[in-house]
Amino acid sequence: MAEGHAVARWADAIREVEGERVVAIRVPPRWRERAAHIKGSRLLRVRTHGKHLVLDFDNGWVVHTHAMQYGSWQVGPRGMSLRKDERFARLLLKTRRHEVAFFHGPVMEVLSREEFAVHERFHALGPDLLHDEFDGGAVQAAIEGQGARPIGDTVLDQRVVSGIGNIYKSEGLFLAAVDPVRRSDRVTREEMRVFFAELIPLMQAGRRVHGMTITLPEELRYEPWVRNWVYRRRGQPCFVCATPIEMIRQGDFQRATYFCPRCQR
Numbered sequence: 676m677a678e679g680h681a682v683a684r685w686a687d688a689i690r691e692v693e694g695e696r697v698v699a700i701r702v703p704p705r706w707r708e709r710a711a712h713i714k715g716s717r718l719l720r721v722r723t724h725g726k727h728l729v730l731d732f733d734n735g736w737v738v739h740t741h742a743m744q745y746g747s748w749q750v751g752p753r754g755m756s757l758r759k760d761e762r763f764a765r766l767l768l769k770t771r772r773h774e775v776a777f778f779h780g781p782v783m784e785v786l787s788r789e790e791f792a793v794h795e796r797f798h799a800l801g802p803d804l805l806h807d808e809f810d811g812g813a814v815q816a817a818i819e820g821q822g823a824r825p826i827g828d829t830v831l832d833q834r835v836v837s838g839i840g841n842i843y844k845s846e847g848l849f850l851a852a853v854d855p856v857r858r859s860d861r862v863t864r865e866e867m868r869v870f871f872a873e874l875i876p877l878m879q880a881g882r883r884v885h886g887m888t889i890t891l892p893e894e895l896r897y898e899p900w901v902r903n904w905v906y907r908r909r910g911q912p913c914f915v916c917a918t919p920i921e922m923i924r925q926g927d928f929q930r931a932t933y934f935c936p937r938c939q940r
């Protein structure tokens with residue numbers, strides 16, 4: 676599953692292709708007429724906001740994508756062997772030197788600059804915690820504004836803060852010792868400061884080094900597949916207090932939240 680750090684990592688890879696001219700582009704039939712405008716243009720820049728990844732071309736056309744749970748990107752030299760069957764690629768873009776493929780992604784739109792400028796979902800996104808200018812203090816008012824909504828639901832809402840997925844949600848709340856069912860307006864500024872201070876370096880490390888969602892320090896990782904403090908550890912002892920980890924479901928999408936009932940009370 677692609678959380679913000681994985682999307683930022685893909686963008687870092689695609690940046691290799693910035694400045695290069697598109698010599699071929701393949702998209703599903705519904706976008707073909709529009710994509711014809713992109714052929715011959717240069718990839719101006721790659722940007723991300725939360726889990727959205729956007730390609731800007733120098734003639735004003737834009738490719739907007741969201742990988743959701745299943746999408747993934749591959750970038751490599753021209754003629755690379757694709758990791759998946761070509762028919763699963765929603766976007767296949769070639770320059771003289773590189774190829775870029777986007778597999779399975781449910782959101783892939785080819786838009787004009789004017790259309791993208793009024794893209795409601797994209798422009799409703801809250802601050803991205805992986806952007807350099809991110810200020811956790813500035814999102815505090817939006818968090819408190821959620822009132823009685825449980826904090827475990829609020830931090831997944833990309834309109835409040837963007838980039839956090841289900842694993843980092845549970846891990847960040849554990850590291851900040853905040854009960855996931857607590858009302859959003861009862862979580863203190865200091866607790867949220869700790870939440871972001873713990874989470875951001877872990878996500879930046881995931882972006883730079885491995886692309887995986889590792890939150891547990893090396894010395895506690897008794898098996899290579901044990902990567903997290905609480906995520907998917909229901910019934911197993913907490914690494915801090917040995918209390919069995921619990922799981923609840925939260926929000927409209929009933930997303931699983933893992934927590935320690937002792938450390939987080």
Ligand SMILES: [Zn+2]
Nearest residue numbers: 913916935938
């Ligand atoms: Zn505990």
